[in-house]
Amino acid sequence: xxxxxxxxxxxxxxxxxxxxxxxxxxxxxxxxxxxxxxxxxxxxxxxxxxxxxxxxxxxxxxxxxxxxxxxxxxxxxxxxxxxxxxxxxxxxxxxxxxxxxxxxxxxxxxxxxxxxxxxxxxxxxxxxxxxxxxxxxxxxxxxxxxxxxxxxxxxxxxxxxxxxxxxxxxxxxxxxxxxxxxxxxxxxxxxxxxxxxxxxxxxxxxxxxxxxxxxxxxxxxxxxxxxxxxxxxxxxxxxxxxxxxxxxxxxxxxxxxxxxxxxxxxxxxxxxxxxxxxx
Amino acid sequence: xxxxxxxxxxxxxxxxxxxxxxxxxxxxxxxxxxxxxxxxxxxxxxxxxxxxxxxxxxxxxxxxxxxxxxxxxxxxxxxxxxxxxxxxxxxxxxxxxxxxxxxxxxxxxxxxxxxxxxxxxx
Numbered sequence: 001x002x003x004x005x006x007x008x009x010x011x012x013x014x015x016x017x018x019x020x021x022x023x024x025x026x027x028x029x030x031x032x033x034x035x036x037x038x039x040x041x042x043x044x045x046x047x048x049x050x051x052x053x054x055x056x057x058x059x060x061x062x063x064x065x066x067x068x069x070x071x072x073x074x075x076x077x078x079x080x081x082x083x084x085x086x087x088x089x090x091x092x093x094x095x096x097x098x099x100x101x102x103x104x105x106x107x108x109x110x111x112x113x114x115x116x117x118x119x120x121x122x123x124x125x126x127x128x129x130x131x132x133x134x135x136x137x138x139x140x141x142x143x144x145x146x147x148x149x150x151x152x153x154x155x156x157x158x159x160x161x162x163x164x165x166x167x168x169x170x171x172x173x174x175x176x177x178x179x180x181x182x183x184x185x186x187x188x189x190x191x192x193x194x195x196x197x198x199x200x201x202x203x204x205x206x207x208x209x210x211x212x213x214x215x216x217x218x219x220x221x222x223x224x225x226x227x228x229x230x231x232x233x234x235x236x237x238x239x240x241x242x243x244x245x246x247x248x249x250x251x252x253x254x255x256x257x258x259x260x261x262x263x264x265x266x267x268x269x270x271x272x273x274x275x276x277x278x279x
Numbered sequence: 280x281x282x283x284x285x286x287x288x289x290x291x292x293x294x295x296x297x298x299x300x301x302x303x304x305x306x307x308x309x310x311x312x313x314x315x316x317x318x319x320x321x322x323x324x325x326x327x328x329x330x331x332x333x334x335x336x337x338x339x340x341x342x343x344x345x346x347x348x349x350x351x352x353x354x355x356x357x358x359x360x361x362x363x364x365x366x367x368x369x370x371x372x373x374x375x376x377x378x379x380x381x382x383x384x385x386x387x388x389x390x391x392x393x394x395x396x397x398x399x400x401x
Contacts (some may be wrong), residue, residue, distance in 0.1 A: 079328075080326055081327040081328055082322075082325055082326075082329070082331055082332040083327075083328060085331040085332070085334065085335050085357050085360070087334065087338055087360045087361035088338065088361055088362065090360040090361070092356060092357060092360050094331060094353055094356075097328045
């Protein structure tokens with residue numbers, strides 16, 4: 001099986017997704033990095049080079065011609081997000097509820113709906129000759145970042161191994177970041193919170209059907225319940241990253257672990273190797 | 280006047296549900312005759328936009344006013360568009376008592392939202 005796309009995800013925020021994504025990408029040959037956390041990307045902090053805007057991202061938003069509209073309510077019934085309400089003689093459109101699927105325009109029997117672009121964010125590129133990084137920025141106040149993640153995924157270069165840094169959680173944005181990947185690494189902490197949110201992620205990744213394994217970060221804090229859980233569930237434990245004060249020191253200065261402590265390169269490259277052997 | 284009251288049960292003795300869009304029931308009462316019908320609120324599990332959807336629903340059932348605890352921004356916009364009067368601040372009483380409160384002018388008539396978005400998510 002091919003191993004071209006690896007997504008780093010976790011149910012819990014702050015477990016070290018970005019740390020692992022950046023250091024893994026820096027430890028394997030011919031890689032690139034796509035940060036899918038469009039609500040708060042921070043992989044670029046580990047690069048000295050500035051991020052440069054590549055393009056705008058928009059979704060189609062409906063525009064209603066009320067002279068043509070017969071208030072038949074077909075569009076309002078169709079909209080799963082209730083962005084359209086017909087109330088008596090009035091049509092209300094709630095732009096912030098619209099996911100831009102375009103279904104209302106298709107379903108309108110009298111062609112009263114056209115579409116305009118609704119700007120939701122941008123995509124930027126940065127990094128260097130050795131490692132390119134792409135990320136997206138969702139406009140403040142916009143509720144729905146999935147269209148940006150979808151476009152970001154399109155920048156994955158088939159001749160390279162792409163590491164995707166997923167947004168935290170188990171909702172639509174994380175699902176979009178994991179979908180289409182060849183492998184998913186779930187990052188967790190060996191704590192009760194870490195374990196709880198790991199089990200949620202495991203349910204989601206199993207549903208998607210992506211092969212996956214676990215990396216325990218800050219090993220040494222908490223207890224051994226995460227390890228026991230992985231064993232019981234037959235989930236491969238790919239690596240344990242120690243709770244090392246030197247890692248925290250480097251992190252606070254925006255220095256990747258493998259740059260400040262090259263001895264860790266073997267461990268990160270080892271994660272990739274283990275996955276290759278597993279799939 | 281036909282009034283829709285958000286409720287946790289299906290009769291006039293049920294407790295008022297202070298949440299609007301995701302309340303459990305709407306009790307639609309004719310305030311003159313006290314005849315009522317209880318409707319299960321399907322919007323309670325909507326993926327989004329529960330407020331406006333609930334307004335469409337009660338508007339179709341002829342409601343001219345609502346009594347509830349709080350109204351979010353989208354629901355408030357929808358009741359205004361539908362020409363429905365909104366009385367807020369109810370809660371902790373039965374539906375029957377809330378109707379009394381409204382009759383005696385003890386509930387606030389609100390033309391704008393009383394809480395922020397998603398206040399009723401639970």
